[in-house]
Amino acid sequence: MAQDLPYANNQTDIAPDCCETSFIHEEAVRTVRERMPAPEVTQAVADFFRVMSDPTRMRILCALGQSELCVCDLAALLGMSESAVSHQLRTLRAARVVRTRREGRIVYYALDDHHVRTAYKMGEEHVLEVL
Amino acid sequence: MAQDLPYANNQTDIAPDCCETSFIHEEAVRTVRERMPAPEVTQAVADFFRVMSDPTRMRILCALGQSELCVCDLAALLGMSESAVSHQLRTLRAARVVRTRREGRIVYYALDDHHVRTAYKMGEEHVLEVL
């Protein structure tokens, strides 16, 4: 984890106003800090997972993992309003997780990224392992 | 996606009160529906990703991916209160993402699951690919 990435060596938030925090393992903390990815990276990764953290979006992704579908297909499949589905698809599109293809007035949605499949697989395996 | 899993064939939320929704691709919707994982599964996977969707927890996971650390190490490393760190670790522990090892009064935290590493890698690659 966290290799070949922009690092955050220049962190300045080390010292609190006083020596309130006790450095139990000063050496370990120092080396870990040097190899931490930059905050922007962890933030971006967290944002990616946030997109995947909604059950409705998860079901949409599962569906699109099998076949490309349009908004009203998904609405019928999931039993929700087309507006709600469209809003979620907007989120997924913004994160480049799904891609669109227009054919007349119908917009087809499909998974855009193999990382999404693998990440889902990891989540699924973890969940089933834990019970 | 969604193979060898408990299916949700017995969904009852198919018909809205009236024929408000137009089934554009009825056949595709039917086959996708049959192969959808049960709602409990997608819910659990979404919950797993929710745990990963916070920047603070993401940084904690990156740190623990390098070395096991105690609460006050993490607090010093991340520049936050030990209470805040402890709360986040509680969330991670509940999701079985980290494991604890006690040594005297110090509790060491470490990653518990290789799925977490892989999932992170997927998120990271996706993020860097998108830019």
Place this chain on the structure above:
DNA sequence: TGTTCATATGAACAGTTGTTCATATATTGT
């Protein structure tokens, strides 16, 4: 046993998120 230190927990508040309802855009067929 009592005190100290590392960690955990509870309550509460501010900020964020997802849905609904209403309306807007865009494309096809007449």
Place this chain on the structure above:
DNA sequence: ACAATATATGAACAACTGTTCATATGAACA
């Protein structure tokens, strides 16, 4: 050009989330 249809968007509200502050455990050393 106009009406119909598929999708998109805006505003707003309820529900959820993460932090802070205060307090409680629980283990070790005197």
